[in-house]
Amino acid sequence: MNKENTMSNSGKLTKEQDSTLQGSLQVAVGGEIHQIAGGEHQALTTNQGVALSDNQNSLRANPSGPTLGEDFILREKITHFDHERIPERVVHARGTGAHGFFELTTSLKQYTTARILTEVGEKTPVFTRFSTVAGGAGSVDTPRDVRGFAVKFYTKEGNWDLVGNNIPVFFIQDAIKFPDLIHAVKMEPDRGFPQSATAHDTFWDFISLTPESMHMVMWIMSDRTIPRSLRMIEGFGVHSFRLVNDSGESTFVKFHWRPKLGLQSTIWDETVKISGADQDFHRRDMFDAITSGNFPEWEFAVQLFTQEEADTFPFDHLDPTKLIPEELVPLKVIGRMVLDRWPNNFFAETEQIAFCPSHLVPGIDFSNDPLLQGRLFSYHDTQLSRLGTPNFHQIPINAPKCPFSNQQRDGHMQMAQQAGRVAYEPNSLSGESPRETPTNGFHSAAVTETGVKGRVRAASFADHYSQARLFYISQTAYEQAHIASALVFELSKVEHVHVREAIVGHLRHIDEALAQRVAAGLGFGKIPNAPVPARPVQEMQPSPALQIIGKMKDTLMGRTLGILITNGSDGAVIDQLKRAATSAGATVKIVSPKVGDVKLASGLMLSADGQLAGCPSVLFDAVAVLLSDEGAKALSVESAAIDFVRDAFGHLKAIAVDKGGQALLKIANVGQDAGVVDANDQAAFIAVAKTRQWNREKSIRTLA
């Protein structure tokens, strides 16, 4: 037993407790005696430290009598169990987190006093949590959804939480609309479905009446919301923040994370099938990568600009439905984040971590973005109901790693035992009590605010379509087709025809051809009218940086090759392919009709990693099908094998085949193209396996 993982006060047993438990242990279960492997065991105790003599049976009046109320051991155990759950997050409930570090590579000393952004080479511990937004904690990893990308930096000057998403803009401009947005997207309240999906009436109804969401709608209908891996998503702080230097001057900043493995998404049909094949696809992928030493890594970059520069932008950077094109303000890479340690305990760390955008360090400050302003109290507030106490900062995952001290006292679950007579400030009775730090303490940016108070939306926030159009026209033809198909899919699930029509009306301001395509996909006889825009749409230069395909890397790093084999397969070909793929950075999994040993043609045995029905090709980035003639024959009547190759082809993956594999492709009616390669030509296969076969798509799928 790992003593670190047990709840014990000192980790050591007292002499009295240690009646020890050396060697093998006998446990009586249901009248049978089970022998459990030996070793040195800690005593199993109650929460009061009392050693248990029997953890299998409650205290009963007699062998067939009632259980006695005096059984404090039973009561303690069941009571604790009854209270194990805490409220899940109201949004972003489903998440996956890991520990790591941030390392600064370029100093921003000119712009900020924040030490984390000025000390080159310094490694700051971080905990990063990725999440979906709409689904509950037990929902699948792969719905079409935004991904949260929240980083807690445990800096020497206090905790800084950068609570972002994998999309640089948001649905709404003002925090007061957030509860409406979330009520619209979550499962409908009268029926309790759909779980984690935007494809339903209430979501699209709200969107159709909220034109400011059109830019975000383009992003969520793109393949950004169906990522291949959390290791392959970008992250964005979304809002403008301020950096403040030692002269008190402030500069605006947008924060970006860029994945070292490049961006990569899945194909919609593939995503749907992954959800069935592995509900924990992203969590498992992250776990596997970190525990096998393939640590995920991101570049940290900033866009810096002054108020004067912002005044020249054709949009208001304080409007969170707008991004700043990289072509307008280039990204400056200033550091990297590596996630290198999986948590010990999911609940204690990933569930209990509490992010708050209001957690800032000196040298960084907020902007007036009204969405950000609303977030500044929401997160702390939600932690109070989620974690149940204002002392949630004392939970180890939330506690700063630098000293912290103040006169706040008491409250539920107070862990600190603050000594002394003084719990107020200023005081003259204690020489040791904490004092203000006038120079290095937190200073808000010196900003002048004037004007008339009111519930108003800035006139500069009125342009709702220009950047939606910018996003759409910046995509490759494949990506545009995926957006159109996603819109048709989503709107086809909406029962109210007027809602479908309203959305297509909005699309006309984004791109007339897109609107036509979606209207045709929905079977409309004519294209619905477009609403009158508050501002005319501005034509902007396309920004290729907004593509996914443009940001993919031709690589097998971090990807997985699945090799389907049967008894009688050629071990030499398997081995050569495996070696070529591994040296290109891929992980290789052997799949066969039966899990366990496969007898190769040579008579040697090879152990399979997975069984065919449980390892469909959607779990891999590229596949190889290496079969004996008998194997091909046997698999020709196996629907899981037919699906394996059909799906690999349909999801635009490279396929390596030998003679048996080729026979299976023929039976499955799978075509031939440049992405289907002879398994003996490993170099050719590795070259095509590094990317998806985009050219194939138009020949196999009607898009939109």
Ligand code: HDE
């Ligand atoms: Fe959040 N959001 N949010 N959000 N958000 C929460 O806080 C909220 C917004 C984001 O892994 C909640 O601890 C409001 C934008 C992430 O634990 C809650 C508004 C962005 C996470 C909350 C927004 C985000 C949350 C729920 C509009 C991208 C998960 C549980 C004003 C920049 C963090 C919790 C984690 C979580 C409120 C909009 C990102 C209720 C009121 C914009 C990544 O406080």
